[in-house]
Amino acid sequence: MSYLEWAESQLAEIELLTSMFPTREELEITDQLALAELRDYVEGSSSTDCPPPSRPHFLIKLKLETASMERTDVILSCTYPSEYPSVLPEITLRCADLSRAQQTQLHTDLNAYLMENCLGEVCVLSAVEWVKDNLQLFINKSLSAAPTPKKESSSPRPQETFSRLWIYSHHIYNKTKRKNILEWSKELGLSGFSMPGKPGIVCVEGLHSACEEFWSRVKVLTWKKIMIRHREDFPLDGQCGDNRTVESIDSRRKFTGFEEAMFDPHGNRGNHMDLGQLYQFLNEKGCCEIFQMYFGIEGR
Numbered sequence: 001m002s003y004l005e006w007a008e009s010q011l012a013e014i015e016l017l018t019s020m021f022p023t024r025e026e027l028e029i030t031d032q033l034a035l036a037e038l039r040d041y042v043e044g045s046s047s048t049d050c051p052p053p054s055r056p057h058f059l060i061k062l063k064l065e066t067a068s069m070e071r072t073d074v075i076l077s078c079t080y081p082s083e084y085p086s087v088l089p090e091i092t093l094r095c096a097d098l099s100r101a102q103q104t105q106l107h108t109d110l111n112a113y114l115m116e117n118c119l120g121e122v123c124v125l126s127a128v129e130w131v132k133d134n135l136q137l138f139i140n141k142s143l144s145a146a147p148t149p150k151k152e153s154s155s156p157r158p159q160e161t162f163s164r165l166w167i168y169s170h171h172i173y174n175k176t177k178r179k180n181i182l183e184w185s186k187e188l189g190l191s192g193f194s195m196p197g198k199p200g201i202v203c204v205e206g207l208h209s210a211c212e213e214f215w216s217r218v219k220v221l222t223w224k225k226i227m228i229r230h231r232e233d234f235p236l237d238g239q240c241g242d243n244r245t246v247e248s249i250d251s252r253r254k255f256t257g258f259e260e261a262m263f264d265p266h267g268n269r270g271n272h273m274d275l276g277q278l279y280q281f282l283n284e285k286g287c288c289e290i291f292q293m294y295f296g297i298e299g300r
Contacts, residue, residue, distance in 0.1 A: 001086060003050075003051040003082060003083075004041070004042070004051075006051075006082065006083055006084060006085065006086065007038055007041050007042050007051060008042050009084075009085050009122055010038060010056065010080050010084060010085075010122075011038055011039060011042050012122070013122040013124060013125075014029075014035065014038075014056060014058070016125070017058070017060070017124060017125070020125075021060060025061060026060070026061055027058060027059070027060055027061070028058060028059040028061070029056070029057075029058045030057045030058060030059060031054065031055075031056065031057050033054060034052065034054035034055055034056045034057065035056050037052035037054055038052055038056055040052075051082050055079055055080050055081065055082070055174065055175075056079070056080050057077070057078065057079045057080075057175070057176055058078055059075055059076065059077055059078070060075070060076040060078065060124070060128060061073070061074075061075050062074040062075070062076070062128065062131065062132070064131075064132060064135055072095065072097050072135065072139065073095065073096065074093065074094070074095045074131060074135060075093070075094040075095075076091055076092075076093060076124075076127065076128065076131065077091065077092045077093075077094070077176065078090070078091050078124055078127075079091075079174060079176050081174075081222070084122075085119075085120060085121055085122045085123065086119075086120060087119075087222070088111065088114050088115060088118075088119065088123070088222055089123065089124060089127075089222075090174065090176065090177070090221060090222045091107070091110065091111075091114075091124075091127055092107060092176075092180075092221070093106055093107050093110070093131070095135070097139055098138055098139065100213065100217075101216075102138050104216055104217065104220060105138070106131075106134070106135075106138050107220050108220055109134070110127060110130055110131065110134075111220070111222075113130055114126065114127060114130075160207060160208065160235075160236045161207070161208035161233050161234065161235055161236060162205070162206070162207065162208065162233070162234045162235075162236050162248070162249055162252045163205065163206070163207070163208040163211040163212075163231060163232065163233050163234075164192075164203065164204070164205040164211075164231065164232040164233075164254070165202075165203065165204050165205075165211050165214075165215060165228055165230075165231050166201075166202075166203050166228065166229045166230040166231065166290055166293070166294070167201070167202040167203070167204070167215070167218070167226065167227070167228055167229065168199060168200075168201060168226070168227055168228075168229040168294060169199060169200035169201070169202070169223055169224075169225065169226040170198070170199060170200070170223065170224040170225035170226070171197065171198035171199060171200050171224065172194065172195075172196040172197065172200025172202075173196065173197070173198075177221055178194070178196055178260065180217070180218075180221070181194045181202060181218065181260075182194070182258065182260060184214055184217055184218070185204055185214065185258040186258060188206065188210040188211075188213055188214055189206055189207070189210055190204040190205060190206040190210055190211065190214060190258060191204075191205050191206060191253050191254075191255040191256060191257055191258050192204040192205050192255050192258050193255060193258065193259050193260070193261045194258075194259075194260050194261070195260075195261050195262070195263065195273055195278065196260065196262070197265065197272055197273050198272060199294075201278075201294065202218070203255070203287075203290075204258070205252070205253055205254065205255060206249065206253075207249065208233065215228065229293055229294060230290065230293050234252055236248040236249065236252075254285045254286055254287060255285060261278075261281060263275075263277035263278050263281065264277055275291075275295065278291070279291050
């Protein structure tokens, strides 16, 4: 199929979804400009033959009734890659009645279902129906896994570890992914940076548990390729919760806060960064050896 045929399928599905979820409380198109550009491209009124660079993103808001007759709110956040439906849409799920781990597992199982049954076809409605059919199972698991109160123990708390993850992706273009990376790092108290474009690089540092939670969220998004290229772990002085631990964490950090770093974007789509500037940035942070791990050459 061509980009035009993919775009036609995308537009047809959005129009179907709009008819099925007619109110903003049910379906919210978050980027009307991206939808308008998609429609112009399909109708041939675009000034270019290339598919639009912006991608439609929308939220489907479900109010589902559980076995206990209570209402549960579920939000499906959907973004179309240019090649959808030949590749899966990027769908993330939010449900306040599930733990973060349960939401991650729900998302993983949904992706596996779509990959096996719907690849090559528009599938957002299939995703909605699957969530309706399977949410109760995850709520039941969440309730059964609720921790029971533990007796106070005099045993010492485990020693914490400071971690730094160096993540490599084939590319990071999508605005929603970039927003998630920024928001999740802030939520989890992580410092570091992300470099969008091709390739994409993310570094997060902080408590080991927070870094692992960040990675568990990021890796289940739809990527062409993503991996942890290198990791660093350091035991912290003191025990979890001590002021000494907080001080030890800060002393280990190489970055202040978390930022999206751009290094003189260039190329046809403005998606390639100046790697010389990246090397200088890493060198200033005392991480210049990482450059060779990413690119196989010494920086300068």
